[in-house]
Each structure stands twice: as C-alpha cells, then as structure tokens.
Amino acid sequence: MAAQCEPLSGYLQQSDPGSNSERSTDSPLPVSEDDSSGPTAPPDPEWTEERFRVDRKKLEIMLLAATEGRVNGGEDFFQKVMEETDTQIAWPSKLKIGAKSKKDPHIKVSGKRDNVKEAKEKIMSVLDTKSNRVTLKMDVSHTEHSHVIGKGGNNIKKVMEDTGCHIHFPDSNRNNQAEKSNQVSIAGQPGGVEAARARIRVNKLS
Structure with missing residues (x-):
C-alpha cells in the first residue's frame, strides 16, 4: 500500500508549483485595480506628447560624443533641453x-x-532632417511684418504649427528705415513651405 501511495504523494508535490503559479498570476490584480482608478486630479488639458524624426547621422555623432565623454553629448543636450523647457524627452540612447x-x-x-x-x-x-528640406525667401514689406506675425506672434505661430515650417522675420528693431529688410524666409518640407507662403500672402492681404 505504501508503494501505491508514493506516486500519489509525488503527484501532489508536482501540483504545488501549479498552485503557486496560479497565486502569482492573481497577485497583480490588486495593483491593476489601483491603476484603473487613475489619478484623483483631472488630466491637464495642456499636456501633450509629440513624436518626430531626427537626422540619424547627427544623432549618431551626438551619442558618440557622449560615449567619449565630450561636452554636448546626447545626454547633456537632451538634459539641457528638458531643464530649459520643463519637458520629458525620450530618445534612442542605445542607437547603433x-x-x-x-x-x-x-x-x-x-x-x-x-x-x-x-x-x-x-x-x-x-x-x-535636411534630406528634403528647402528654404524659400519671399518679400513682405517690413511695414506689414507685425500684421502678418499677429498679436503675441499668434498668427505666425499657427502657420508654423500647421505647416511644420520655421518662418524667420528679419530684425524689426532697427531704427533706420532703409536698413529694414522685407525678406522673410520659410524653411521646411516643400509642401509645407508652399502652404506657409500661401498663408502669409493671405494674412498680408487681410
């Protein structure tokens, strides 16, 4: 009889890990319930997240500088931007x-x-990424620059946001009227640059 019981006791011992594993899968449940309740404070409507591509070669050079302990390496650069802008930045620090x-x-x-x-x-x-980037220069009378830029820069910020372009106006603080430049430069992807130029023309005429 004792011999017949041994396989049974062995079977029971084998079943123990199973019961342990069942308990381990159950254990995260209280945590997930806590997570699902979420933060008590309402989410900040101003909070946003944006992903965008950067030039691989330039990032490689920056990360290489970091591994060699040089100043302005990847870690230093992104840390500085985070501190200056109060943001969180995730970058591929392990980029090959x-x-x-x-x-x-x-x-x-x-x-x-x-x-x-x-x-x-x-x-x-x-x-x-400079691969398809183009720069267009267009003439806008310096007397119209403030109108095109808008109060607090709102007009031109909206154009830059919508088209993904960077728009540069010449220094408007020069006192000499003859020195003031009319030339506005738009840099970005070709389609975005064309759209930005059209928007600036409309703002100029409105």
Whole structure:
C-alpha cells in the first residue's frame, strides 16, 4: 500500500508549483485595480506628447560624443533641453552607431503644449532632417511684418504649427528705415513651405 501511495504523494508535490503559479498570476490584480482608478486630479488639458524624426547621422555623432565623454553629448543636450523647457524627452540612447540602416529615429517629447513646441524647435535646430528640406525667401514689406506675425506672434505661430515650417522675420528693431529688410524666409518640407507662403500672402492681404 505504501508503494501505491508514493506516486500519489509525488503527484501532489508536482501540483504545488501549479498552485503557486496560479497565486502569482492573481497577485497583480490588486495593483491593476489601483491603476484603473487613475489619478484623483483631472488630466491637464495642456499636456501633450509629440513624436518626430531626427537626422540619424547627427544623432549618431551626438551619442558618440557622449560615449567619449565630450561636452554636448546626447545626454547633456537632451538634459539641457528638458531643464530649459520643463519637458520629458525620450530618445534612442542605445542607437547603433554606424548601422547600415538609414532610417531616421524618433524622439518623443511630453509636457505642456507650448513647452513641447519649444523643446521640438531646440532639438530640430540641431538634429533636423535636411534630406528634403528647402528654404524659400519671399518679400513682405517690413511695414506689414507685425500684421502678418499677429498679436503675441499668434498668427505666425499657427502657420508654423500647421505647416511644420520655421518662418524667420528679419530684425524689426532697427531704427533706420532703409536698413529694414522685407525678406522673410520659410524653411521646411516643400509642401509645407508652399502652404506657409500661401498663408502669409493671405494674412498680408487681410
């Protein structure tokens, strides 16, 4: 009889890990219930998240500088932007240097809408993908610049946001009328540049 009981006791011992594993799968439940309740404070409507591509080669150079302990390496650069703009930035710090892939990596910026926009501009000023980027210069009388830019820069900010272009107006603080330039430059993807030019013309005429 004792011999017949041994397989049974062995079977019971084997079943124990199963019961343990069942308990372990149950254990996250209280945590997930806590998670589902979410934060008590309502989400900030100004909070946003944006993903955009940056130039692979430029990012590789920056990350390489970081591994060699040089100033302005990837870590230093993104940390500085985060501090200056009060945002959170996720970047591919483990990007393989010199890989055959030509695919431009993504950067993700999270924070308040205006801060995210500022952080993106700072990042793109250094890591912009120049492959299809074009710059167009157009004449807009300097007397109309303030009208086109709008109060607090609202008009031109909206155009830049909608078209993904950077629009530069010459220095308007010069006192000498003869020195004031009419030339406005628009930089971005070809389609966006054309759209921005059309929008500036409409703003100029309105």
